[in-house]
Amino acid sequence: MYKILEKTPLNPTVTKMVICAPRVAKKAQAGQFIILRTDSEGERIPLTIADYDAEKGTVTIIFQIVGATTEKLNHMCEGDCLSDFVGPLGRATHTEGLKKVAVVGGGVGCAIAYPVAKKLHEMGAEVHVIAGFRNRELVILEDEFRRASSKLVLMTDDGSAGKKGLVTEALKELIESGEEYEQVITIGPLPMMKFVALLTKEYGIKTIASMNPIMIDGTGMCGGCRLSVGGKTVFACVDGPEFDAHQIDFDEAIERSSMYAPFERKAHEDACNLFKKEVE
């Protein structure tokens, strides 16, 4: 059992939790993920490691409430225990030797981008962060990003915080203004990452995208997480989750991610109804 030590809502749909998982904390690195189950009947869901403390034996996760399991997770409280929490899975982000990097995050993807930015910043690299959200209410980790970067560009769809527009517009502007990035790291919704990749391809800037496909085991055993990268099939859980964004077949990944959309919608509604009933 893995105890929830802290729970903090970051915005109305995104929550941060600190979990006691000493073995995972000891080995965790930026870019890796865990798989958890809330209870013994639960589904296995992957979540990226947002932070970790090897000494305290804790791992931080940040999740958006998108389905039944994250809904259930969000109803758990400090002191409750998760039945399963396995990791760290996947490969760590390659940060060695990087001097100047743009980190482009979208929505809850920013939670995953944050440890990467932090690590690069601590290594002494110049880090520019472009963080995109739908509106002011959904902005997360603004202060953290500010501390972990030398430039933070905040973008919202409606202009209610930062600048109005898409992350790709901000990235283009920076590149056009003469910023020379060795690498762009992008983490967020698939369509956003697809367009970041298209843009950086034009400028010939190496780009890494962090993928979060449907998974079960996270150890290479089921193949459910497979993606096409450079015309080859790879398993995101063991070969990734980060890949060369210019090689990823995003259209296929977008299609595959919707495999269980109707089931998930229904399960989420059922879960919400159940919690509503409990309140009444």
Next chain:
Amino acid sequence: MPNMSMKKNPMPTQDPVVRSANFDEVALGYTPEMAIDEAKRCLNCKHKPCISGCPVKVHIPDFIARVAEGDFEGAYQIIALSSSLPAVCGRVCPQERQCESKCVRGVKGDSVAIGRLERFVADYHNANTTKWPDKIENNGHKVAVIGSGPAGLACASDLVKKGYDVTIFEALHLAGGVLVYGIPEFRLPKSIVQMEIEGLKALGVKIETNTVVGKTVSVDELMDDEGFEAVFIGTGAGLPKFMNIKGENLKGVYSANEFLTRINLMKAYRNDSETPIQRAKRVAVVGGGNVAMDAARCARRLGAEVYIVYRRGMDELPARKEEIEHAEEEGIVFKTLTNPIEILGYHNPDNKRDPLNGTVTAMKCVEMELGEPDASGRRKPVEKPNSEFTLDVDCVIMALGTSPNPLIKSTTPSLETQAWGGIVADERGQTSREGVFAGGDAVTGSATVILAMGAGKASASAIDEYIKSKNQ
């Protein structure tokens, strides 16, 4: 007086029409009368050929003699001398290729139903044992067992009985390996596996689930930092293969591992499961082994029309005979001498956001014929010219075999492996690293439960010797 009937006592089973809509066990087991009657068919021959067909050398005629006398617990104790998982093996061993293939009664008529008797005896024991075994005082020597499939369970069981302090590390949230994530409930009820595992825990075996060795902790850390004097690697062969044909990443194409894991481990067949699975109408399962039969029969139970697509003929199907017969009875259609060449998908040219985009609509296949024998001695299937056709399906399950997961290899320095990934180990499980032993599918590639169990037992005795000699 021996029973000279030419036929085995048939196994009572659930009616095919009824069972193809539920996940309850198909074979219902012998009654005591049937078991005694069947046991009397054994001639107790002097040279006991059946034993030579058993990978772990169960004293078959002896246990059958006890069954004939009605001493079922005595029979169990005889099997338990050589096997740690009789209730499992009685259900899943390919007896027709092992013990039963050597039975003298099989020369004219049916062999003695050794597998069914083994199952009966084990079920009798389980049903009549009301108390867990007592915890065994441990000798303070720690052994780590990685993987909780039949190899790991057998190794842990023998070691704990010899007094070792045993911890099993398992990557998934539940122990049992293929027995819980692969083989379906209707063939091997999960309560049987659970019972074996509870028995081990009662003896004092510790089980750490959610621990991926190579990620969460390494073999070196287990030995250097955590004080394990020996390690047994029984991590199986879990990596699925695909055909590398066009369309394999469409929605509705599964590896058998994924399909079976969703159903067996995650219980996606239940309506209240939180894990989704596609409820397909027409399913093609590619492959002809036990895994293909299991996937096909699961798909059938979820309501689909199911085809087995296999590139060789009916006689070459590697699956257990009983599974093929059961699959046929359940209405699964065998398209043998058929090979897929492409999977076709739907794409709406006018709507890029159509949720059906990227879903499977059909599989393009060619007909095959058997040519000259290949290196393995099996006749090689070759494509018939101009024989292309399409099979309308909305789901394809690839059951093409699996290979060992490279995770442990890549994180354990100087652990030698074969080119295809199998860990190099001798017949007692000794690997290229001192104190590190391995067995089961991780060493042999996909094989059988009984071979994995046998390898676990062999390593347990080698580990015992190793630790004793080191501490002398």
